[in-house]
Amino acid sequence: MPxxxxxxxxALSAAPPADIDTELLAVPIFEGDxxxxxxxxxxGATGGALxxxxxxxxxxxxxxxxxxxxVINGWRAARIAFxxxxxxxxxxxxxxxxxxxxxxxxxRERRVQxxxxxxxxxLPVLKAVQAATxxxxxxxxxxxxxKSGERGAPPIDEALIAVxxxxxxxxxxxxxxxxxxxxxxxxxxxxxxxxxxxxxxTTFAERATEICQAAGVAVDVLDEHDxxxxxxxxxxxxxxxxxxxxxVIVMRHRPADAPQTPVLGLVGKGITFDTGGISIxxxxxxxxxxxxxxxxAAVVCxxxxxxxxxxxxxxxxxxxxxxxxxxxxxxxxxDVLTSASGKTVEVINTDAEGRLILGDGLWYAQKxxxxxxxxxxxxxxxxxxxxxxxxxxxxGQPERWVELVRATAEEAGDxxxxxxxYDEYSDQLRSEIADMLNTGGRPAGACTAAMFLKEFAGGxxxxxxxxxxxxxxxxxxPWMVKxxxxxxxxxxxxxxxxxxxxx
Ligand code: BES
Ligand code: MN
Ligand code: ZN
Numbered sequence: 199m200p201x202x203x204x205x206x207x208x209a210l211s212a213a214p215p216a217d218i219d220t221e222l223l224a225v226p227i228f229e230g231d232x233x234x235x236x237x238x239x240x241x242g243a244t245g246g247a248l249x250x251x252x253x254x255x256x257x258x259x260x261x262x263x264x265x266x267x268x269v270i271n272g273w274r275a276a277r278i279a280f281x282x283x284x285x286x287x288x289x290x291x292x293x294x295x296x297x298x299x300x301x302x303x304x305x306r307e308r309r310v311q312x313x314x315x316x317x318x319x320x321l322p323v324l325k326a327v328q329a330a331t332x333x334x335x336x337x338x339x340x341x342x343x344x345k346s347g348e349r350g351a352p353p354i355d356e357a358l359i360a361v362x363x364x365x366x367x368x369x370x371x372x373x374x375x376x377x378x379x380x381x382x383x384x385x386x387x388x389x390x391x392x393x394x395x396x397x398x399x400t401t402f403a404e405r406a407t408e409i410c411q412a413a414g415v416a417v418d419v420l421d422e423h424d425x426x427x428x429x430x431x432x433x434x435x436x437x438x439x440x441x442x443x444x445x446v447i448v449m450r451h452r453p454a455d456a457p458q459t460p461v462l463g464l465v466g467k468g469i470t471f472d473t474g475g476i477s478i479x480x481x482x483x484x485x486x487x488x489x490x491x492x493x494x495a496a497v498v499c500x501x502x503x504x505x506x507x508x509x510x511x512x513x514x515x516x517x518x519x520x521x522x523x524x525x526x527x528x529x530x531x532x533d534v535l536t537s538a539s540g541k542t543v544e545v546i547n548t549d550a551e552g553r554l555i556l557g558d559g560l561w562y563a564q565k566x567x568x569x570x571x572x573x574x575x576x577x578x579x580x581x582x583x584x585x586x587x588x589x590x591x592x593x594g595q596p597e598r599w600v601e602l603v604r605a606t607a608e609e610a611g612d613x614x615x616x617x618x619x620y621d622e623y624s625d626q627l628r629s630e631i632a633d634m635l636n637t638g639g640r641p642a643g644a645c646t647a648a649m650f651l652k653e654f655a656g657g658x659x660x661x662x663x664x665x666x667x668x669x670x671x672x673x674x675x676p677w678m679v680k681x682x683x684x685x686x687x688x689x690x691x692x693x694x695x696x697x698x699x700x701x
């Protein structure tokens with residue numbers, strides 16, 4: 199199968215708007231932007247179409263409104279796409295990324311091959327250029343890999359980013375960064391979209407190896423024997439019901455001049471299919487559970503970006519991966535497992551499998567020297583009940599670390615909302631016969647799952663992202679097609695560049 203991840207060539211243009219040679223020049227328009235002086239020339243170029251649309255309120259500047267109009271007066275662009283960007287005061291890096299993605303998706307749907315984005319607004323120019331590049335890259339993603347007949351519109355061939363100020367070499371670097379981060383997100387989306395008969399733990403590990411090695415990241419794949427030698431009883435327990443053997447994907451970014459510490463440890467849930475096991479899930483919608491490795495894909499693809507961008511610190515990625523199946527040898531409710539860390543777990547619901555494999559994953563990341571931990575997982579339906587599909591939930595300790603991870607992720611487009619880890623929640627995990635239960639029942643289900651993980655974080659700075667609601671879009675958005683979102687790739691990658699703030 200050909201990979202569906204290909205990007206347009208994205209280049210910088212310092213030309214004035216009139217000289218940008220493109221089929222479609224996209225221009226963000228803000229609410230209350232009618233008087234902006236730089237719009238006069240654009241209005242002239244379109245024979246007054248801009249002002250007419252603003253006066254008639256066809257174009258008010260609300261996010262994602264789109265007005266496409268021909269250029270009539272000798273500019274080199276054939277058409278201009280004015281796209282609503284909301285209020286100037288609400289124009290964040292994330293808004294910009296989405297608006298640029300929406301403009302590029304709109305262009306793509308209209309079979310435009312040569313697209314340009316005109317940078318406007320008050321954001322720092324390098325961050326703005328990077329985010330616009332990310333948006334354009336994200337718009338190139340397709341989920342039609344398995345269509346043998348008619349496919350959707352092909353990605354744009356070529357995109358220009360037009361900026362009037364800034365140092366060219368820095369702007370080029372921002373484009374390069376945006377391209378790598380956008381492409382890494384798309385690779386994660388492709389992995390998450392893969393059906394589970396294609397993406398087994400074994401093939402997931404093979405794909406991760408190819409992806410990471412091409413980025414200069416060292417990869418080790420632990421097989422079922424290695425996993426048994428390490429006594430990862432939680433991962434082995436979950437894998438018992440499956441005919442597919444488990445794997446642990448271990449990735450290392452080790453730049454020659456990096457300090458010994460800190461070491462960032464990224465841990466991702468890699469359930470390639472979650473049937474629920476013996477505590478089996480209802481049939482309706484179960485097909486969605488092929489993306490229960492989205493956290494693992496995020497870690498693999500963040501490691502790729504970290505390698506390509508050569509982050510200045512040591513980073514370790516750990517992705518335990520297995521199916522959760524109800525086979526004849528499967529884990530049964532009431533079984534007791536011993537984790538690699540020595541803690542014992544009474545499994546009362548085999549569908550709470552993610553926290554089990556992550557428990558051993560977090561332990562292994564520490565064993566390999568991680569000093570700061572982040573895990574990412576499609577962990578609980580309760581996180582979706584609490585926060586919907588609008589934001590991931592973030593938990594962890596200490597607050598400073600959680601806030602740094604949250605803020606970094608949010609700017610990268612991976613919105614996270616803080617949730618509590620009160621000690622009382624661990625009462626719900628108390629077992630009569632083992633150190634803890636694997637579920638705490640329905641109340642505060644996302645919090646008790648996080649409390650379970652906390653037991654394996656060894657007191658290190660640790661953040662847990664529950665991406666059950668954000669990893670998959672049930673509906674298309676102006677900035678995104680349906681399906682896997684690539685959540686957490688950019689946030690995790692950007693985190694590897696913030697180490698001066700970790701003290
Ligand atoms: N993979 C699921 C969580 C999930 C649910 C992800 C919906 C995406 C969408 C996880 O393994 C799971 O089954 N969690 C259970 C835990 C429960 C048994 C305590 C859940 O949320 O119902
Ligand atoms: Mn489950
Ligand atoms: Zn699961």
